[in-house]
Amino acid sequence: MTIRNNMTLSSVEKNKGLAAAMKMEPAGVIGIIRGSGMKGRGGAGFPTGAKWHFAASAKGERKFVVCNADEGEPGTFKDRVLMDEWPDLIFEGMTIAGYAIGAQEGILYLRGEYTYIRKALEECLAKRREENLLGNHVLGNSNFSFDIHIHMGCGAYVCGEETALIESLEGYRGEARNRPPFPVNTGLNGMPTIVNNVETFAWTSAILVNGADWFKAIGTSKSTGPKMLSISGDVECPGVYEFPMGTTVNDVLDAAGCDCAKAVIIGGASGHCLPPAEFSRAICYEDISTGGAVIVFGPDRDMLDVAESFLEFFADESCGQCTPCRIGNVKLLEGVRMLKCGKCSTNCLRDLCALGETMQCASKCGLGQSSPNAFLSIVRHFKNEILGRACTAAES
C-alpha cells in the first residue's frame, strides 16, 4: 500500500478541466493558474502561472511543454505514484499548459529507472489520441493541436535539473546550462519551453475543475494548495501522503506513525536535516521548502552514515562541469569518512564547513549548490555525535 491518506486527485473528474480550458482564451487559463497561487511542486517553488506567462509572451516558431518525470531525489517517489494512479490528469495538465502557452508539442521525460511505467503511459496516450484529447484540433478546437511523446532518461540524477534535462533531450551530456537565459525564452532547440514537475501538471487539471479559489483556500497564503509527500525511513506507515501546505513536521510524523524520531531530513539528499527541537516547523515554501521527500531517522541511526550516503550519491552524480561541485563533494565525502574514524580535528571540520558554504554559492547548478545542505545541517545539529568520537568505520 503506497497511498496512505485521502487523495484529492481521486475525486477530480478527468478531462473536465481540459474541456473548460478549451472554452477560454489562453490568457484566461494562465489567469486562473496565477490566481491559484500555485508554485512548482518539483522543489524550487517558482510560481507556475508566472512561468507560463513568460513562455506565452516569448516569441518562437515552436514552443514546448516538458513534464519533468526524472524523479531522482533520494527519498522521493510521489511522481511514480502519480503516474501509476492518475496518468490522465498529468497528460491533461500538460495539454492545458500547451494551450495556455501556445505549444504544439509536449514531452514527458521519464527516468530510465521507471521504464516499467512506460507501457501504461503509452496506452494512456494512445487512448487520449483516440478520444481527440490529443492530436489535431483537440476536442474540436480548430486553433489548437497538441501531442505528447515520452522520452526515456538514461540514469543521471542531474538531468532532473531543467537545463540539463533539455541538454539530454537534445542528445547531449546532461550538463546544466548557465541561467539566464531561462528555458521559457531559450529552451529546447532554442525555443520557449516550460519545464514543470509531474505533480504541478496534475494539480493544474484539478484547479481548472475546482477553481483557483478552491486551491487558494488550502495551505498558507504564500504556499497554496495541497502537497504530496513521500515519507520513508523509520516510520510505521511509509508511503505517499497528501497534506495542506504548511503542515508541521510533527503532524506529518504523527500521521506516518513515529514518536521517537531523532532527526528528519526534508527534501532528500539536497534537503536539510532537522532535530526534534525544530519539528514544529512547517513544510511550505516560506519555511522548509521541499519537492516532497521526508526521510525519518530513529534514535539508533548514525547521522554520519546519512551524510556519507548522501555525499557518495553527489560525488557519483555530479556532472563534473564545475570545480566546486566536482571536487567539493569528493572532499566532503573524505571529510565525513575521517570524522567516522575519529580523525578529524576541529579545525579540519571548520574547513569542511567553509568548503560546503563555498559550494553553496559557487556551484553552477542546483546540484552543487544544495549538495552540502545535509552535511552542514547534520554538523550544526548533531555536533555532539560527531566530535570526540572513536573510530566507527573500517579504516581503509
Added chain:
Amino acid sequence: MLTTQQDRLMGEINELVEVHGHDRSALIPILQDIQSRYHAISDFTMQVVADRLEIHPVEVFGVVTFYSFLNEKHHGHFVIRVCRTISCDMAGKDAVAQQLRSDLGIDFGETTSDGRFTLEWANCIGMCDQGPAMLVNDHVLTHVTPERVHDILAACEKTFGPHTPQSDEEHTL
C-alpha cells in the same frame, strides 16, 4: 570481428536511424536500443552511429560515458541494480547485496563469466517505502530479502533461452 557481424550491426544501426531520425536528438534513443540489444556499446558502434548522424565519434563517446545506463564495457544479459540510497540502506540492503555477491560469485561492478549477470549499485530508484529494492533490467523488485535472492536468480536463468545471442559474439561487437 567477422565482417558479417559488422555488416549486421551496421544494418541494424541504419534501421534505428530510420526509426529515430538523423537529428542529434536521436542519438540517445539509438544508443539505448543498441544497449538493450547488445548489452554494450563498442568503439565500432560509436563510430558507425557518429557517421550516420554526421557528428564526431568523440561526441558519441562523451554521451556513452556520461549516462549510467549506457556502457562501453560488456554487461550481462541481466543487469541487477541494487538501490544503495539511505532508505533502502536502513531497510537492510547490505544483507541482500551480500547474498547476491555470494550466489553470483562476483562483486558489484562485475559481470559473471558466462555473461549472464551484472551486479551494480543504483542510486535511489523511487521505491523508498518498500525497500530494500532493486531493478533486474527494467523490472522492479521490492521488499527483497536474502532468502529471495536465489529464487530471483533462478527465475532469470529460466527466461534465458536459446534465442539470446552468444556471449562471445557479443563481446566482439
